[in-house]
Amino acid sequence: MTTGALLAATGMFWLSAVTVHANYFADVLGPLVVLAIGLGMAFVSTSVTAISGVQPNESGLASALLSVGRQLGGSLGIAIMGNIATTVTRNQLATGPFTHAAVNRALTTGFSAAFEIAGLIALAGFVTALVAVRHRQSPAIAGPSVEVEVAA
Numbered sequence: 001m002t003t004g005a006l007l008a009a010t011g012m013f014w015l016s017a018v019t020v021h022a023n024y025f026a027d028v029l030g031p032l033v034v035l036a037i038g039l040g041m042a043f044v045s046t047s048v049t050a051i052s053g054v055q056p057n058e059s060g061l062a063s064a065l066l067s068v069g070r071q072l073g074g075s076l077g078i079a080i081m082g083n084i085a086t087t088v089t090r091n092q093l094a095t096g097p098f099t100h101a102a103v104n105r106a107l108t109t110g111f112s113a114a115f116e117i118a119g120l121i122a123l124a125g126f127v128t129a130l131v132a133v134r135h136r137q138s139p140a141i142a143g144p145s146v147e148v149e150v151a152a
Contacts, residue, residue, distance in 0.1 A: 001045040002133065005126035007038025012119035016112045020104045042125070043070075077118065084117055085110035 014031035022028060047066060054062040089110030096102055 001042055001049060001129040002126055004038045004041030004043075004045060005122050005129055007034055008042060009038075009119045009122035009126060011035025011038055012115045012122055016115035016119060018108065018112065020101075020108045038122075077121070081114040081118055085114040088113040 011031045011034040014034065015028070018027055018031075050066045051059060051062055085107075087110075089106045092106035092109050093102060
């Protein structure tokens, strides 16, 4: 979980550094690969962590809550990033002449700002996962299990 969140943050910050004259293969593909690997690691490990330790009769509920959290998180993340990119782009275009170069520069600046915020959110996820994993008590540490035999 922690490594995945850190890789996702790295990919987001790397994408925020893309310039107007960026080449896809040289400047965009690398960060997308890092981001994809990080998100894949984070999603799989969160699924395992969320479902482990849950009673079998509550596994459906835990899985549903995980799915809802992912759907809401993705929807809110896209909405927040889109809002940031749009606001920054609009503000950039309001300060100067409306030319093709100005539009390209404003769009790049807007997306860069959105990716920076997304990187900060991924870093917050990294810190949260780090704290949660350290404070989670495994069943082996919790103490020995006591079995009671009932004589018939």
